[in-house]
Every structure is written in structure tokens, then in C-alpha cells.
Amino acid sequence: MSEVIEVVDTKTGEVTETALAKTGGMRDIVKAVDLPLLEVMETMGTLNWRDLKPHQTALLLMQKPMNASGGGQMFLSFRQAILFATRCFELGLSPFSSEVWFDPNRATVNLTLEGKRQLLRNRNIDVGPPSFEELSRDWKDVARVTDAGKDAQKLGFTKDIGIKCRMRVGDPKLAEHVEYIAWLNEWFVPKSPVWVNKSLHMLQTRATEKAISLVLGTGASDMVSD
Numbered sequence: 001m002s003e004v005i006e007v008v009d010t011k012t013g014e015v016t017e018t019a020l021a022k023t024g025g026m027r028d029i030v031k032a033v034d035l036p037l038l039e040v041m042e043t044m045g046t047l048n049w050r051d052l053k054p055h056q057t058a059l060l061l062m063q064k065p066m067n068a069s070g071g072g073q074m075f076l077s078f079r080q081a082i083l084f085a086t087r088c089f090e091l092g093l094s095p096f097s098s099e100v101w102f103d104p105n106r107a108t109v110n111l112t113l114e115g116k117r118q119l120l121r122n123r124n125i126d127v128g129p130p131s132f133e134e135l136s137r138d139w140k141d142v143a144r145v146t147d148a149g150k151d152a153q154k155l156g157f158t159k160d161i162g163i164k165c166r167m168r169v170g171d172p173k174l175a176e177h178v179e180y181i182a183w184l185n186e187w188f189v190p191k192s193p194v195w196v197n198k199s200l201h202m203l204q205t206r207a208t209e210k211a212i213s214l215v216l217g218t219g220a221s222d223m224v225s226d
Helices: 032-041 054-061 078-091 113-122 147-154 193-197 199-216
Strands: 002-008 015-021 100-103 108-111 131-138 159-168 177-183
Touching: 032 054, 054 078, 078 100, 078 108, 078 113, 108 113, 113 199, 131 199, 159 199, 177 199, 193 199
Parallel strands: none
Antiparallel strands: 002 015, 100 108, 131 159, 159 177
């Protein structure tokens, strides 16, 4: 509604009526489709995701575009966002960070390398910096050449290459280490330009991620960069 006021012209003495439009504050600048989100945000007293109510976190996550399998983007449903937020709360990792990603096909939360490193810190597990060793073997020496290995050969990889990652775990005095070898035959992604052009870098990343998984006692998971 508008408020009508009387305005007096000081020269003529003429009285006119002028309507002043009342504003609705934020609602006047927020698109209609976003009004439900505004209503939820008006009840929020913080942006700390740990202190938000479950439905508030879920609704915010639904606004975030995420990478879809096969390319493109997707948005989570309310059900998916609640599952995502709940699991992230259990892990102590922010669902708004690059530490985790949601797999809609399995309704599971996966950790990136950054996320696994943060989980180590959350659990007070001390690990040393990774050291890497480049390895290679003839394809004829590979017990079973996978489809990934065959694709690598087609793209010009004359040998199966690998990276061994070694990291100290726990008190340096105990000299305990964890090792993992990532082979191209096992992890190569032929459709990824990064894997094709920077295969050693990707093997380093994969070997590090898997070594940390061994420390955490977690199973195999996919990397979002794939």
C-alpha cells in the first residue's frame, strides 16, 4: 500500500496530494523465486554452518551448483541436501567447501584429497610430507592389462608408469610409514585431458589420496577431479 500526504506549494498556496510508495525492504530487491530462501535466511542468526538448523543448511546447499556426472551442473534436491549435510556434520567437514562432494547416484558423500587432509587434522593424526618415486614397467609384465591400460597404450604410453607415495605416520621416533603405488593401468582416465597431459601429476595426487585413505582406514572413493 502507499501513503498519501498533502504537499503545499509555498508560492501559490495550492495543496496537492502525493503518494509515497512504501518499500518492503529486502523483498523488493529479491526475485520472487528466491523469496522462500529469504524467509529461511531471515530466521538465521549466523553463517556458521555448524550452528544452522538442518533445514537451513539443506536449503542453502540446494542453491549451490555442483558438477554433474558426465559434465554440466546439477542442483541437489531437499532430500539429497539433508543427507549431504548430515554426513558432513558427522565428518566435521564443511559441505560448502571443496573438501567433499555428493554422489547423487549412490547418495554418498566423498572426500577430496583436501578433505582427507582436513580429516587427518580433525582426528589429530600426524603424518609427514609425502615423498614420491617414479616407477615404470613393461606392459608385458603387467599381470592383467585393464581397459584403462589399453586406452593408455592407444594414446602412446609405451610403458605402464606409476608413482609410489610414502608418508610418515605418527611419532617420528617410531619410524612408521604408509606406502601406496598408483599405476596408470589402474587409474588412467582417457577422457580426461589432465590425465593425458599430466599423468605423473595425477598419479601423485591419486597415490597421496590412497595413502591417506590407508591411514584413515577408509575404503576406496572417487576423486572429484575425475
